[in-house]
Amino acid sequence: MDRQRPLDRRLTAAVLTLLLAVGSIGRTQEGPSTAPASEPEPLENRPYRIEVHLASDADARLDSGRRGALIASWLEMVRRYVGPSWSIRIADRPSSLAVSDLEGLKAGALSGFDPASDKIWLVRVSVDGDDAGLVFSGREYDAATRWLGPLQRRKATARLDATRTFFRFTLDLFSPSALIVGQEGGRALLKVQGASIPPASDLGAVVTKGTTFIPLRLVTLRDESVGITRIAYTYLAAESVEGSIARCAILSAYRDPLSQRISRPNTLAALGIKAGETALRLRFVDKATREPASGYTLTERPAPDGPIRQVGMTDRSGRIVVEPGPTKGVVKLRLLAGDSEPLAEFPIMPGESAEEREITVDPLPLAARYQVQLDAIRDAVVDQVALRARLERLMQVRLEGEDWTGLQELLKQHDLLPPPSSFAETLKKLKDEATKLSYETTKTIVLTRNLQAEFSELEGLIEGYLTDDAYKAFAEALREKKRESEAVEQAKKKPSPPATPAAPVEEPAVKKASPPPEQHSPANVP
Amino acid sequence: MRRSPRPDSRSKVAHRMIGPALVASTCLGLLAGSVATATGQEAARAAAMPADLLVSRPFDRITLIDNSTLLVEPVSPRPLPPVETPKPPTRGPAIPLGGNIGLPGEPSKFEAFEARKAEEPGPETQITIHLAQEAATGRGDARDFKLKRTAIKKIEYFEEILLAEGERLLRARDFTRAFEHYLRVRNRDPKWPGLDDHVDALLFAEGRQALGDGDVTRGLRLLRELHVRKPDYPGLLDQFASAYAGRITRAIELKLYPEGRRLLHELEEVAKDLPRTRELRSKFVDLARDRAGLVGSGSNPERLDALLEALKIWPTLEGAEAEYGKAFAADPTLDVAVVDVPWPAGPWTRSPADARIAPLLFLPMLADDSEEARRGEASGQIAAELESTDLGRRLVVRVRPNIPWSDGSRDVSAVDVARTLIDRCDPRDAAKYQARWADVLEKVQPIDEARVELRLKRPLLKPSFWLDAPVGAAHAGADGRVVVSSQERRLVGSGPYICFDSSPQSIELRVRSEASADNPSGSIRRLREVRYDRPAGALAAFNRGDVALLAHVPPDQRAKLGGTPGVGLGSYSQPAVHVLALDGRSPLLRNRTLRRALSYALDRKSLLEETILKSPGGDGDAPADGVFPRGGYADAPGVKPLAYDPVLAVALASLARGEMKLEAVKLKLEYPPIAEVEAVVARLVEAFRLARIEVAAVAVPQSRLESELRAGRRFDLAYRVLRCDEPVLDAGLMICPGYDAPPSADALASAASPRILQLLLQLERSTDLPTARGLALQIDRELRDELPVIPLWQLTEQYAWRSRLKGPTASADRLYRGIKTWEITPWIAKDPWIGD
Missing domain, CATH: 3.90.76.10 (Dipeptide-binding Protein; Domain 1)
Known part of the structure; x- marks a missing residue:
């Protein structure tokens, strides 16, 4: 059963429901409104109503005159560069929350603001202790989704530059709101609020290529209230913008993060997000024992396919801090057991929140054990490949120099090496054991995808590189030479026939011997 | 000069060339025609001296009366006898005055003239010479030439030429070459007149020069040699005294009193009665007396130290030994030579030195x-x-x-x-x-x-x-100290000893007054650990008797010390395991291939036996395949030893460079300056260099290195000497030095193998011993392949004590185990010649 209603209506209903819910107290006090509900303005044409609470520390020396001048010049810049998509109202008396601990602020603390505003900006102006520059820090609260954005910070090194810095800071602070109107070709289609309003300049565009959103699910609960949940470990990155519709790539730890298979009526919305300055705090725990997953390596790569960088290792409590790197965007984090067995992989944006997130993982103890044994076998195989390659090169030189004694000695050395079949047998035995164990064990996965791939890779390595073909060719050449020598000896012992014409001189057998197959140097080992 | 009766028809040209000289000298006109054709240049060439007398064939130089010179093969005899004036030719027998016709009946007095056979003229009048160098061929001339002695103005023998050249070189201060010239003379004729004088002069000049250049040892050796040859050589004794005085004064300044006394003894053997010698002797005695008298009113330990120092300066100082005995009996003092002292000492255990001292203080x-x-x-x-x-x-x-x-x-x-x-x-x-x-x-x-x-x-x-x-x-405070005065903070402890003085070079502990009451007389009341900058210094101090206990015996000295009378050897109950710790925070060392290359590059058995032990290994000395001691419950059976394969090492290092896209791998190896470690580090670096891995070795004091590593400091490679008492509890620190470091150091990441780190963390959380032991075995088994550290070898670690110290046992888990019962007697090192 499709419980989805038309998307435009869904968002409108949700937002209205939300606004009604938030404003119900006021209405109750004022009595029922008799005014007819006006037709809501289309989302893409609606500007963002932003309420700015600009507070300053005393040492910032921002008196009312300077504050007014700063705001005036900032508004002028907004007008010149952003245009009508921002409808700004400056709070005469900034909220005390603006001078509180912004990093530790919770969304629930901001529920008392005017519901008519789309965005509440809490901005604090302070002074940097090192160089006395003005520091703008703040967070954005989205009233419709009750979502508190990440802490943003920007510093003006010179006071004369304060307006421009403030403007750039507010650009960082601003996050567009959108409605997920569908999916197409594995991409999410977002209708962005205010996207149809022409910006005053490129800087003022509400959404551009690269803008990142987090998806939210607004579910109408049984009591007709709206539950807003973020779809975890999922990001939407705008790839192109056509009119008011942004086509976004879906970066998610889940196969179908925007699934519609929800029992309750729900709406999908999205909120823009920009990486802040705060570090991301993660804590990994064992999903079975709830023990901290300590000593695991965490790597990151910029989404979707950037270069891999090692972040660090989880500490004894399973914690790790991911600092916002140069990417300033969504990265894919991967927690590894050993050096290669992935325990968890998910996208995340460092700097989006300072709150610690707990992530449960299966430590895959059995898979890790087999991983170690596979690594040991691979080391042994690589060593053998290197040794054989060296011996084969030396044999080639002896053969070309017709140093048969030397060749024989090298062949003897080669005989001392373990045969390739021994490695194949060991590997097969290990694989059989792992397969058997995987059937017997239900608590944890034994043969993970990664482990299976490694088994296959190692089998290929043994088959492709550990062959005796070259050895056989050289041995054959030596045998030929021996036969030829014996024939010459025997011919010398026999009296030569007097009148027979000399037989044409044959090429030495070794020259005729087929050349050894192409050798594999250890550098070719994958 | 006459030509010899051996005409040489093949060398007419040569004859023409040497002819003028010979003709001119002998005034023989037979070769006059040739004279006219010869040139002066040819004559000069014939007399040219060889460039290098040391390699030239021997020759003599003859100057004829016309001032022309000839180089001839050495004449014989040498030196020539004095020239004899030729006698007038005899004309037959003289007729007696009475006539030679006898009277009748008398025998006839007539003597018939009988021509006497011509005698070969002796070397007094004529000599036979061979030209040393024929002008035409440049080789020696085989022909004999007779030369009258009267025609010779001067003859310079080859020996004289060598001596003269030696003298010239001596003046030019080229002593080595001069010596070689004299040596050649000696080889030719050890009794050549004047040779000894020249050699004496050379020894004196060279000895004096060496003293002037600061090479006092060599200078004195040369002068001593001269003294043996010629004790009354002019100025020798003064030179001796002057040189010895400088060395003795320097030795006193450096507090190398035994060396100073030895020098004084040498000087006295040579020049006992010189005023300078007497001065130096009194300098020692005065210094010792001053030192002994400095602390007349000081505490007993101070007085003991002063007397000990005085006796070290002059062991036979009158009355000092008895005083020392009394002072020592009141405060028996144990001096210990150690690899490193805890610095700073405090209520913590972060290095082997802390582990040794902390139980005495807390x-x-x-x-x-x-x-x-x-x-x-x-x-x-x-x-x-x-x-x-x-x-x-x-x-x-x-x-x-x-x-x-x-x-x-x-x-x-x-x-x-x-x-x-x-x-x-x-x-x-x-x-x-x-x-x-x-x-x-x-x-x-x-x-x-x-x-x-x-x-x-x-x-x-x-x-x-x-x-x-x-x-x-x-x-x-945080450092375990309380403020005593504005300049002093004293360590507060609860152990049997208190820390009286501490510096990076030494630490002095004194028994607490409450504890001393229970102790028997003769038990250790003062313990002084001294760190020597060089391992050989600690051993030398022990051999001299300056210290009674040596905390660490270099493995190659065990047999020697074991065989020394009056020395006891004891072993620590756990062997020392030597490993190279790797910092996994370095991307280079995180690379498994590079770690394997490092392991393959080391020939552990050879390094152990040839460099460290200098003998085949004993029971407790063997190459290691892990961090746990062999034979313990954590030593997994069946683990293959780590192989040495330089070819694979090179190949793997090359592969690792390729994986990491590096031109070269450069690492820093920090090591503690322990004797065996210092001996082997250069060879480790060489082994890595052969594998194309550049490693720079840097010595760091052991306490500093260990405490910094345990605090989580970053490093590349660190040579660690580990002792494992309980594998399940020590494994973490042995494999990952920063295992207990604060989280801010990200020290867990320093474990180069994440897999081994996982096992260590599992081991840490295990709550029952069987599980823990199983994990320790698994760690030992997997460590060989994962290589979070590079195991090197394990050695039996020993300590040594002098027989005047009673109490140390043949085996102990730590050095000062049972120190309460130890006793020590006073002893002063006497000079070996005192008995004489």
Whole structure:
């Protein structure tokens, strides 16, 4: 059963429901409104109503005159560069929350603001202790989704530059709101609020290529209230913008993060997000024992396919801090057991929140054990490949120099090496054991995808590189030479026939011997 | 000159060339025609001296009366006898005055003239010469030429030429070449007139020059040689005295008194009666007397030190030895030579030196893991009882009464224990922080003055391992010290000794007055550890007798010391395992291929036997395949030894460079300056260099290196000498030096193998011994392939003591085990010649 209603209506209903819910107290006090509900303005044409609470520390020396001048010049810049998509109202008396601990602020603390505003900006102006520059820090609260954005910070090194810095800071602070109107070709289609309003300049565009959103699910609960949940470990990155519709790539730890298979009526919305300055705090725990997953390596790569960088290792409590790197965007984090067995992989944006997130993982103890044994076998195989390659090169030189004694000695050395079949047998035995164990064990996965791939890779390595073909060719050449020598000896012992014409001189057998197959140097080992 | 009757028809040209000289000298006109054709240049060439007399064929140079010179083969005899004037030719027998016609009846007096056979003229008148160099061929001339002695103006023998050249070189201060010239003369004729004088002059000049250049040893050796040859050589004794005086004065300045006395002894053997010699002798005696008299009113230890120093300056100082004996009896002092001293000393254990000294300064909560210790029956511990409840998750430690702190302020109480346990959880204090303890401890609370409650997240495998750490005073600062004055902060302890003085070079402990009352007379009241910058210095101090105990015997000296009379050897109960620790935080060392290359590059057996032991290894000395001692329960059976394969090492290093896209791999190896480590480090670096891995070795004092590594400092390679008492508890620190470091150091990441780190963390969380032992075995087995460290070898570690120290046993788990019962007698090193 499709419980989805038309998307435009869904968002409108949700937002209205939300606004009604938030404003119900006021209405109750004022009595029922008799005014007819006006037709809501289309989302893409609606500007963002932003309420700015600009507070300053005393040492910032921002008196009312300077504050007014700063705001005036900032508004002028907004007008010149952003245009009508921002409808700004400056709070005469900034909220005390603006001078509180912004990093530790919770969304629930901001529920008392005017519901008519789309965005509440809490901005604090302070002074940097090192160089006395003005520091703008703040967070954005989205009233419709009750979502508190990440802490943003920007510093003006010179006071004369304060307006421009403030403007750039507010650009960082601003996050567009959108409605997920569908999916197409594995991409999410977002209708962005205010996207149809022409910006005053490129800087003022509400959404551009690269803008990142987090998806939210607004579910109408049984009591007709709206539950807003973020779809975890999922990001939407705008790839192109056509009119008011942004086509976004879906970066998610889940196969179908925007699934519609929800029992309750729900709406999908999205909120823009920009990486802040705060570090991301993660804590990994064992999903079975709830023990901290300590000593695991965490790597990151910029989404979707950037270069891999090692972040660090989880500490004894399973914690790790991911600092916002140069990417300033969504990265894919991967927690590894050993050096290669992935325990968890998910996208995340460092700097989006300072709150610690707990992530449960299966430590895959059995898979890790087999991983170690596979690594040991691979080391042994690589060593053998290197040794054989060296011996084969030396044999080639002896053969070309017709140093048969030397060749024989090298062949003897080669005989001392373990045969390739021994490695194949060991590997097969290990694989059989792992397969058997995987059937017997239900608590944890034994043969993970990664482990299976490694088994296959190692089998290929043994088959492709550990062959005796070259050895056989050289041995054959030596045998030929021996036969030829014996024939010459025997011919010398026999009296030569007097009148027979000399037989044409044959090429030495070794020259005729087929050349050894192409050798594999250890550098070719994958 | 006449030509010899051996005409040589083949060398007419040569004859023409040498002819003019010969003709001119002998005034023989036979070769006059040739004279006219010869040129002066040819004559000059014929007389040219060889460029190098040392390699030339011997020759003599003859100057004829016309001033022309000839180089001829050495004449014989040498030297020539004096020239004799030729006698007039005899004309037959003379007729007697009475006529030669006899009277009748008388025999006839007539003597018939009989021409006497011509005698060959002797060397007094004529000599036969051969030209040393024929002008035409440049080779020696085989023809004989007779030369009258009267035609010779001057003859310079080859020996004289050599001596003259030697003298010239001597003046030019080319002593080596001059010596070689004299040596050639000696080889030709050891009794050549004037040779000895020249050699004497050379020895004197060279000796004097060496002294002037500061090479005093060589200068004195040469002068001594001259003294043996010619004791009365002019100026020799003065030179001797002057040179010895300089050295002796320098030795006194450097406090190398035995060396100074030895020099004085040498000087006295040569020039005892010189005023300078007497001056030097009195300088020693005066210095010793001054030193002995400096602390007339000082404390007994100060007086003891002064007397000891005085006796070290002059062992036969009158009356000093008896005084020293008395002072020593009052304060028996043990001097110990160590690899490193704890610096700074405090209530923590972060290096082997701390582990050695801390138990003497601070009592632990539990002395060992025995039941007696838990019941409080063991001595040397703070706990009167350890109560364990809630399946080991709750411990209550009852503190013994009447254990005073060394500052006398109060007794040890529950607060001190609680603070110590809490300090070990404070990551801001890296010296005390213990990450494993911080992870296991949930809560510490003093219940009352004498009891502390510990709540743990999980039971402890061995409570004594966690509770045997030193307990510091709660009223002291973070460094365990209290302020005594504006310039002094004194370490407060509860152990049998107090720290009297401490520096990076030495530490002096003195027995506490309360403890000394119980000790028998002769027991150690003062303990002084001295760190020597060079390992050989510690050994030399032990051999001289300056120290009575040597904390570490270099492995190659075991046999020698074992065979020395009056020296005892003891072994530590656990062998020392030598490993190269790797920092996994370095991307280079995180690379498994490079780690394998490092391992393959080392020929452990050869390095051990050839460089460290200098003999085949004993039972406890063997190449290592892991960090755990061989034969222990954690030593996994069937682990293949780590192989040496330089070819694979090169190949793997090349592969690693390719993987990491590097031109070259450059690493820094930090090592403690211990004798065997210093011996082998250069060879390790060479082995890595052969594998195309550049390693720069840097020496760092052991205490500093260990404490910094344990605090989580970054490094590349570190040479570590480990001792493992309990594998399941020591494994982490042995494999990953920063295992207990604060989280801010990201020290867990320093484990180069994540897999081994996982096993270590599992081991840390295991609560029963069988599981823990199984994990230790697994770690040992997998460590060979994962290589989080590069195992090198294990060695039996030994200590040595002089026989005047009674008490050390042949085996001990730590150096000062049972020091309460040790006794020492005074002893002063006497010069070996004193008996004479």
